[in-house]
Amino acid sequence: MKAAIHYIRALLVAALATGAIASVVQTQLNLAELIRLGAPVTLSVRLWTTLEDLARFAPVMAGIAFLALSFAVLAGHWVLRFIPPSWRRLGFITASVCGLGFVFWLMRSVIPMPALPGTRTAVGHVLMSLTGIVGGWLYARLSAPSVMTARSSSRGGEWRQAGVVAVLIAAPAMLFFAMAPGTGDTPARVDSASYKVQTVATGLNRPWSVAFLPDGRVLVTEMQGRLLAIAADGASAQIKLDGLPPIFQQGGTAGLMEVALDPQFEHNGWLYLTMAYGEAGANGTRLVRATLANDRLDDVRVLFSSTLKPRAGNNGGRIAFLRDQTLVLALGDGSERREEAQNPANDLGTLVRIDREGHPPADNPFMGKTDVAPEIYSLGHRNVQGIAVDPTTGDLLITEHGARGGDEVNRIVPGANYGWPIVTGGIDYPFAKITPFTRLPGYQNALLEWTPSIAPAGLAIYDGPLFPQWQGDLLVPSLKERAVRRVVRNGQQIVGQQLLLGELDERMRDVKGAPDGSIYVLTDGVDAKLLRVMP
Structure with a gap:
């Protein structure tokens, strides 16, 4: 039990340090691209952006690093059986860099959107992977047999180390949730009694338009x-x-x-x-x-x-x-x-x-x-x-x-x-x-x-006769919100928003006003529907 806590502590410290340094590296890579595009990135802007990323992105990056380093240190411990003890530190550093590089490559391969902007280019991928040097070095040092023996022999060391582990997990989590974006305001729903929904067709396979x-x-x-x-x-x-x-x-x-x-x-x-x-x-x-x-x-x-x-x-x-x-x-x-x-x-x-x-x-x-x-x-x-x-x-x-x-x-x-x-x-x-x-x-x-x-997926401007109170309003189908937003306008000025069809709890892909003034809506997915909305 004591040994396990020591190893976990060493791994957490290595992951947090790697996440923080990788966050700083990614921020600088991103700001360099913005400067190349002519953005006015001053020293104060750079500093504040770096700190903000450290608070909100570094905990995420630490989680990625923890996953990568977990496999890396297991590989490092296996390799230790075949290399001299003097190479111990180099072995963990090499394993950590390779582990990070592999995880970044895997994320780029399986996630549709670029998961980590810092790894989009070959240079960025290498620089982000090299942050594993710090993680590997810290793990090798904190898990060294001499350190483990000293900590195990200290009085109350097991409980103290368990407390350190708890703090190492809780602190970045609290920082992340404190900085995470809010949920936003949800607009009122259009009274579902004011319209009726006819299902025109079902079983559509990822309809789009x-x-x-x-x-x-x-x-x-x-x-x-x-x-x-x-x-x-x-x-x-x-x-x-x-x-x-x-x-x-x-x-x-x-x-x-x-x-x-x-x-x-x-x-x-x-x-x-x-x-x-x-x-x-x-x-x-x-x-x-x-x-x-x-x-x-x-x-x-x-x-x-x-x-x-x-x-x-x-x-x-x-x-x-x-x-x-x-x-x-x-x-x-x-x-x-x-x-x-x-x-x-x-x-x-x-x-x-x-x-x-x-x-x-x-x-x-x-x-x-x-x-x-x-x-x-x-x-x-x-x-x-x-x-x-x-x-x-x-x-x-x-x-x-x-x-x-x-x-x-x-x-x-x-x-x-x-x-x-x-x-x-x-x-x-x-x-x-x-x-x-x-x-x-x-x-x-x-x-x-x-x-x-x-996640707005379409747009229609209503100008039909069936919903005269909606004349000129924008109708926006949303995938994530699972509704159609009615953006209320007074002339060209936006004065309010409401949710339509939210009671269906369906991802909405497209919306169009029909010639007769009814509104046709496509839901999204492999078993989607074509709906017709009327008064």
Whole structure:
């Protein structure tokens, strides 16, 4: 028992020290990227950001280090049987560095989003792994036989060491919970007696988008590559996708996404689809146009293919038609190198504007500029998942996924920069700072921000006759909050929020206003539903 407590104490001290040093290293790597992008990182900003990460991220990193070092020290003790005692310290240091490096690699391989931003590059991965030197050295020193013998012989040593272990566990946990972001305010729910919900279809497999055909049927995309036409009675027909280019599909992360009809659909039959293309290590978002006739696609044409990215996440994929009938396509930052959202030479983390033949219009804001992709309409976006044109003003509005918080509603100004990842209200998934800045001159401020995240997955602006009190309000389906947010507006000013369909406790993927004024909602997942909301 005494020996076990001593070993656990040594391991905890090593993990806490490694977590603290790795936190400092990651913070400096992250700030270096922001400085490269032109962020005004002063010495005081650097110091405060480092301290904040030490309080909130270092305990998380210590937990990761504890896991890695546990396997490393077991390997080190096994190796001790084959090496001279003088090599003991070197053996634990080597095992700790290798253990951390392996765990970082494993996390990058199995977690869709970059789990630790400091390990995104080869240099960062090496530097973060080298923090194991301190952990290995401390464990070797504190678990040395001479130290163990001295502590075991001290009076009351066992209870004292148990108390030290308890403090080593409790202190970082308390610090983390003291610094962790709050739960936020939950808005009031719309009275469920004021509307009724009709289930139009069930058993949908990861549906993503809804569009309305003139014959009354509803088009629904499924991410694995199906396009369904669903009638009011729930009967569905599968649209034949002959001639469609190959779709890159990966679970609920990538696949067939948006479906939208051309503004002149009744005359030309044009339909637009977005989809992931490529492969796991090099994929992007593609926009195609086709003619829909007799429940099949003909004359399929690729209009746009985005810059390839090394991860399947953050694809964007929503489209909207402006009043001049050009279309805007949302593209995510690709999640691996979020700084690419500030690189105008590619189209990651941007909105792009093209005409219906796939060409950038002559009045695009960056047309004719060197080292800027001419199709870019705005930049500095993380992952736009909702896009709609205000029928009253013609304004283009978007909803955008943040990381852990920092979800946004934005009004798009052509040529403007929306700040990601230099400016955001969110933090990283492992609770580290993305940036110390929530606002900066030269970057557009959000109309509305949600922290903690609600995971907005779409956007509709209601303008139908069935809910006159909702005219002009935003409807935002949310995955994490498992409801549809009604963002109440007075003119263009946001004056309140309510929750719709929260009683269903379903992840919400898309929402669209139907021609008759009812509201269609897609739930998310492998057994999802198409719902119709009416008074």
